[in-house]
Amino acid sequence: MEEMKIERRLIMTPGPVGIDPRVSQAMSASILGQFDPEFTNIMNKTMEMIRASFLTKNQWSFPIDGTSRAGLEAVIASIVRPGDKVLVPIIGRFGHLLVELVERAQGEVHTIERPMGEVFDQEEIIEALDRVQPKVLAFVHGETSTGRMQPMDKLGKACKERGIFSVVDAVATYLGTVIPVDEWELDAVIGGAQKCLSIPSGITPITFNDRFAKEINKRKRVESGIRTADDAEDNPFITSNYLDLTQLQDYWSERRLNHHTEATVMMYGLYQGLRLALEEGVEKRAKRHEYHHTALKKALKALGLTIYSDNNHEMKMVTCVEIPENLDGEKFRSGLLKEYGVEIASSFGALHGKIWRIGTMGYVVQKMNIITFVTIFSAYLVNNGVEGLDPNAALSALFDYYENETY
Amino acid sequence: MEEMKIERRLIMTPGPVGIDPRVSQAMSASILGQFDPEFTNIMNKTMEMIRASFLTKNQWSFPIDGTSRAGLEAVIASIVRPGDKVLVPIIGRFGHLLVELVERAQGEVHTIERPMGEVFDQEEIIEALDRVQPKVLAFVHGETSTGRMQPMDKLGKACKERGIFSVVDAVATYLGTVIPVDEWELDAVIGGAQKCLSIPSGITPITFNDRFAKEINKRKRVESGIRTADDAEDNPFITSNYLDLTQLQDYWSERRLNHHTEATVMMYGLYQGLRLALEEGVEKRAKRHEYHHTALKKALKALGLTIYSDNNHEMKMVTCVEIPENLDGEKFRSGLLKEYGVEIASSFGALHGKIWRIGTMGYVVQKMNIITFVTIFSAYLVNNGVEGLDPNAALSALFDYYENETY
Known part of the structure; x- marks a missing residue:
């Protein structure tokens, strides 16, 4: 097969976009083993930087080894049990993707919709929360299909007051606008790689708080082959192993339980991309x-x-x-x-x-x-x-x- | 945050291992849009090379955007419906991972086990197929936990004769030994990246034949927001969207239906890794x-x-x-x-x-x-x-x- 030849491009799309040569340079560093202390050190520092990028103190701030959609699915598949009510306010194509993911998790979807090119007044969403009384509110922050940004500064708090979990698809807005996760009391937020963070697609930073963690851990299921008699098995477990956030918590903490083999070079790119973004501020x-x-x-x-x-x-x-x-x-x-x-x-x-x-x-x-x-x-x-x-x-x-x- | 500094390593583990500098060089090429004809051309050529690497004519030979475990889960979650019987012969830790994945798919797991350090005589497995009469046989080719390679040249054919689907975890052996997928009549095989192919972890080449494709497409579910009245909805759909092989077929074919944003730079690495491997032979x-x-x-x-x-x-x-x-x-x-x-x-x-x-x-x-x-x-x-x-x-x-x- 012939050598790959990549033509020069000026990518003015909502991603994937061109990246800083310093990201490529970092990604050309040599491989480290996944449990090499040098590598776990990079993992820990990356977690620190993800926290800083989301203006949060959330311990659980780490990347999913997959594209943005994998990050969205990990969060939704972990919080939504079969039959759980989920409210999805739709302002464009990516709202429908959230519906799709909730349906795959066998949740009960409730939608409200605005015409293309508009956003919701936050009060409208809050009224729907009261009407539907869902377990989860899931919505898109930056809806690239129509170019709209849904205001959300009041939604996290409104959810919290009602015992609802807020899940935000911030794939397109992450590091292109300020998302103060703690101040806005958002429970779980998914960022993007190949958009404003400007690193290659294939790794997805997410963050979620302890309240969210406590809820998903009710479904925790220790992996077959490691499980002991003490581990509950009769809970409605998460149907994915790869995207099971409770397993990923064990991997992204001091336990370092063997799960997947972290995507070494994508991690280098994420480290460098975050480093450059935080250096800029x-x-x-x-x-x-x-x-x-x-x-x-x-x-x-x-x-x-x-x-x-x-x-x-x-x-x-x-x-x-x-x-x-x-x-x-x-x-x-x-x-x-x-x-x-x-x-x-x-x-x-x-x-x-x-x-x-x-x-x-x-x-x-x-x-x-x-x-x-x-x-x-x-x-x-x-x-x-x-x-x-x-x-x-x-x-x-x-x-x-x-x-x-x-x- | 300080600049990343990677120490020199000689990695003599079963992966992730060091990579050819030419792979890093290819991965430092600039970004292309996911539907840029230059990029879809690279995707098509990569499919050709995956076919060559598995000695197969299978049209469905493409990578999953995730680590090896994502490739395994995509195949198992797509073929195993709730209640389906799956036979898993276990010779070590990674057999248990297959059990775990079948359990997550809510299949009915049947296992046979050999003591650590041994493999099965193929006849033993074939006898178990006749006894259990599963829908799927799933096993590990190279069991790195014990260093054993399960003989499998007769298993694909035995499965086919019985109307059973064979699924092979060849993550550790792929491109380190010859796996003639067509000659051995294997239905679905999952390779690995960070092992003998020697590219970074995070992308996983798989192949499956038309017989397997036909079966999984009984569960096909068009994505919410694109679905029409003609699309069946009452089938027992795959609970993952990200790892749904039937959706990935639409992305990895002329239809190019929008799904995830292919991991650009990992694709470059896969292209180059396969190119170098096939150049070697x-x-x-x-x-x-x-x-x-x-x-x-x-x-x-x-x-x-x-x-x-x-x-x-x-x-x-x-x-x-x-x-x-x-x-x-x-x-x-x-x-x-x-x-x-x-x-x-x-x-x-x-x-x-x-x-x-x-x-x-x-x-x-x-x-x-x-x-x-x-x-x-x-x-x-x-x-x-x-x-x-x-x-x-x-x-x-x-x-x-x-x-x-x-x-």
């Missing part, structure tokens, strides 16, 4: 995302495009823009990638063919990239016959902003 | 493992140690050696790692403290490493007060072999 990093998001929006508006559902609780790491009329959005997108190496994203369901999603996540988010993107994107639109656009105005707006504003 | 690679395994055994015997269950269907990639009397095996092992950077493994259960397991897997298996290992290991044993050992004889035996034998 969680707040400063959030401001960087917002700064360039604003810059991009100004440029796209000056170009003559329409921002989708503008200023309506939008994510600061995905810009949704309406596809110009009479243009085949998919053909354009594919040409932009193939001919110029620039990748943007389409959307799902009703929004497919109506909007493009332009990601500004993590390492990618820097002036040169945004300028390059706006230049190529604008010119290629004009070249594809879209009328009434002003590429010069787009670039002017961008430079004006960069010259006059800071963060 | 599956048979030649197996011979290299056997050659150095033989060399190591000769050296250890000449040193004065006793090989555990010698010549009894032993794996050619793990050498089990008895711990000298009056020596604290764990303290020695820990000192060897801490002071000299050389890592060997202990074992599990009844064998813990009785044997060490010395891995010779993948890239690590080359003359300089074996010589370095024997030198340091011998001297450190003597230095720890073990009497009656002859380090010079060990080295002589090793060099005699290397000078006079080839593969």
Whole structure:
């Protein structure tokens, strides 16, 4: 088989996105055994950094060895027993994924839904909590399919007061905005790798508090072959071994019970990615995302495009823009990638063919990239016959902003 | 947080083991989007190479984005419905893991067991198949806890004749010995990454045939949010979404249905690891493992140690050696790692403290490493007060072999 050859890309999608060369460098370090004290030391420090990234003191802050979906499934499959009621407020495609995961766990799903492009008022969700009285509230923080960010500062507390567990899919917003897990009293939060953290997909940082841990440990089941007569067996155990958080707790603590073989090189990448993010600072990093998001929006508006559902609780790491009329959005997108190496994203369901999603996540988010993107994107639109656009105005707006504003 | 600093190691365990620098180099390539044609091209070529590595024509040959255990769970959770009978012949710790996974899938487990250090005669297993009449036979090919390799050339055919599905955990033997999946008529086989393939842990190549695919697709369940009225919903669906092989088929085929975000950089590593392995050749690679395994055994015997269950269907990639009397095996092992950077493994259960397991897997298996290992290991044993050992004889035996034998 021929040698792999990777073309240069400017990835302006909601992930996976380009990564800092220092992450690649860290990932090229040599292998350590999984119980080598040097490696368990890296594991412990990674836990510390995950805590810092989520602004939490939660002991249980560690990665799942799988993509974001594995992190979501680990949390949901561990907390939701068959028959448990779960409320899922849906604002887009990834809300449906949570429904899917609850259904797989054989929970009883209750949904409330907002039209595409909108979010819930938190009071609406709290009212539904009172009506449904679920065991778990599970929702998406940053819904990349529509580019919305669900306000959630009151939801954790509301859940706690009602004895409900809050589960937050923060895959797309993690380290692109500030998520103060303890202050907002959220019970379990799942972050993402290949988005604003900007490391390769395949490992997923999560955090959960003691209240959540106590609940899932009612289902704890010691592995066959290690189990003793004292270990309860008749509880409704978690149907996954790989994604069983109670087993992972034994692996990610002083017990270091043998479970999977931690993904060595992905751990190196996570360590380095977190290290660089914390060096920048969680707040400063959030401001960087917002700064360039604003810059991009100004440029796209000056170009003559329409921002989708503008200023309506939008994510600061995905810009949704309406596809110009009479243009085949998919053909354009594919040409932009193939001919110029620039990748943007389409959307799902009703929004497919109506909007493009332009990601500004993590390492990618820097002036040169945004300028390059706006230049190529604008010119290629004009070249594809879209009328009434002003590429010069787009670039002017961008430079004006960069010259006059800071963060 | 401080910069990560990885110490030099010679990892002589049954994994994770050191990797070829060319794998690290490939893994430092820049990120591609998951649906970028350049990336899906890499995915398709990786499937081709997985087929070649398993000597199979199976279309369904792709990796699971998780460690080996995720690959095992994906296969077992997809084929075993609640109540299904599964026969698990146990020859060590990893047989118990298969039991655990079947229990989690709520299958009905039937076991037969051989004493530690032994394997089954294939006829014994076939008799048990006739007695139990299971839906699935699941067993471990290379049982690293005892260093045994279960003969299996007749088992696939025997299962097929009886309408039973054979599932093989070949995590430890994959690409360290030849596994002719089609010739042996095995239905589903799970390989490993961080062992003889010698890439980092975190991605797991599997293969399964059309007969197996047809069976698992009876449980297919289209994801919530994409499902239509035509899609059956009342079948006993797979309780995992992440590890649902029927969904993964849609992702690893022309449909490219959105599922997880493929672990980009792990894919690069898998591509390169397979490429290097196939360049060496599956048979030649197996011979290299056997050659150095033989060399190591000769050296250890000449040193004065006793090989555990010698010549009894032993794996050619793990050498089990008895711990000298009056020596604290764990303290020695820990000192060897801490002071000299050389890592060997202990074992599990009844064998813990009785044997060490010395891995010779993948890239690590080359003359300089074996010589370095024997030198340091011998001297450190003597230095720890073990009497009656002859380090010079060990080295002589090793060099005699290397000078006079080839593969």
